[in-house]
Amino acid sequence: MATGTSAANIVDNAAAESLCWICKRNKADSGEHKTKRSDLLAVLGKPSQNEPFYYHDQAKRNRAVGSLDAKILKSPIRICSHCNNARTQPHDCAWEAMSDRLRSRRLAVGQWIRCNRIFRYSTKREMIDVHLFFLKLTGCMIAEAKANGHDVPIPLDPFSDAIMSGRPHAEINLQFGRHDGGIGRSDLHVWKTDPGGSVLGGWLYQLDTIAVSVVYAQAGRFEHRRDLWHPHSRTSRKRFQIADFMYSKRDAAELAASSGS
Numbered sequence: 001m002a003t004g005t006s007a008a009n010i011v012d013n014a015a016a017e018s019l020c021w022i023c024k025r026n027k028a029d030s031g032e033h034k035t036k037r038s039d040l041l042a043v044l045g046k047p048s049q050n051e052p053f054y055y056h057d058q059a060k061r062n063r064a065v066g067s068l069d070a071k072i073l074k075s076p077i078r079i080c081s082h083c084n085n086a087r088t089q090p091h092d093c094a095w096e097a098m099s100d101r102l103r104s105r106r107l108a109v110g111q112w113i114r115c116n117r118i119f120r121y122s123t124k125r126e127m128i129d130v131h132l133f134f135l136k137l138t139g140c141m142i143a144e145a146k147a148n149g150h151d152v153p154i155p156l157d158p159f160s161d162a163i164m165s166g167r168p169h170a171e172i173n174l175q176f177g178r179h180d181g182g183i184g185r186s187d188l189h190v191w192k193t194d195p196g197g198s199v200l201g202g203w204l205y206q207l208d209t210i211a212v213s214v215v216y217a218q219a220g221r222f223e224h225r226r227d228l229w230h231p232h233s234r235t236s237r238k239r240f241q242i243a244d245f246m247y248s249k250r251d252a253a254e255l256a257a258s259s260g261s
Contacts, residue, residue: 018078021143022087022136022160026080032140034075034185035207036133037068038096042103043183043208058187075140077147088136088163094119094129102210107178109244116238123238128231131168134205134214135159138172141188141203152190153199154216171219173228177243179211190216198222204245211245 020028033040047053049066055073056062063072101118119126139159145152162169183206190201198221205212215228224233229240 020080020083021077021139021156022079022083022163024160026082028078028080030081030084031071031074031078032084032136033073034137035073035183035205036092036095036099037073038092039099039207040068040073040183042100075137075144077140077143079136079140083163088132091129091133091136091163094126095133097126098130099207099210102176103207107210107242109178109242109246111242112239113176113242114239124231127237128166128168131172131174131231132163132166134174134212135162135169135172137185137205138188138203138214138216139163145188152188153192154190154201168231170232171216173215173217173225173230174240175213175215175228175243176240177211177213177245179206179209180246180248181208182206182248183208193221196221206245213243213245 018028020026044053046068047066052064052066054062055065065072098118107113115127116123136159139156142152142154142156142159146156158169158171161167185206186204188201188203190199192199199216199218200222201216203214205214217228224230224235226235227241227243229236231237
């Protein structure tokens with residue numbers, strides 16, 4: 001099952017009337033960027049009406065975007081202003097710093113990077129905040145999918161609990177890697193294994209030369225992989241391995257190989 005922004009119109013009308021899915025108390029009146037605003041600014045620069053950049057998804061291609069605050073760049077699922085600012089600001093800042101440091105490095109696929117090389121001080125706390133940043137984005141995607149009528153077998157409450165408490169979500173893992181162009185996010189994909197009915201899900205945050213894979217693995221159903229990072233992992237909480245998300249080059253190589261055969 002894949003869910004994306006193509007059915008966003010269904011949730012637009014209800015967004016202003018709903019409560020924030022994080023705190024469940026305040027009115028959901030604040031839009032969260034699908035791709036972090038500071039990431040867009042760092043990679044694409046500041047667009048204008050005269051010099052826009054272009055956005056496309058499954059619904060429509062090449063829509064002009066003249067502002068980084070354009071509605072189309074934000075999730076149709078809103079959260080409250082307090083959660084989007086004061087509560088999750090440390091998470092946003094942690095990812096902004098890590099994003100900058102990863103993009104400024106010459107990363108090699110398979111390379112191991114120690115977390116304290118990204119965050120020299122308060123390493124554990126900062127890396128948990130990065131984890132929580134991707135929880136916010138993933139929670140918005142799950143809430144959007146459910147609002148659009150998809151049967152997503154991933155409960156939203158543990159995402160809320162983790163953000164409210166500042167503690168990691170036990171079932172969300174991250175994978176940091178090299179990417180070869182493209183800015184945005186994939187759809188959220190969720191599977192149930194057969195047999196067993198174990199739930200596995202994920203999506204990809206794409207930022208030109210780097211990407212982050214967000215992986216949901218139902219607790220107790222899957223063996224932990226060393227190439228997946230989690231704040232409480234016994235094998236990889238202090239370091240992470242650079243993955244290969246360079247799909248364009250891989251597709252080109254496969255096409256060349258098939259043409260030559």
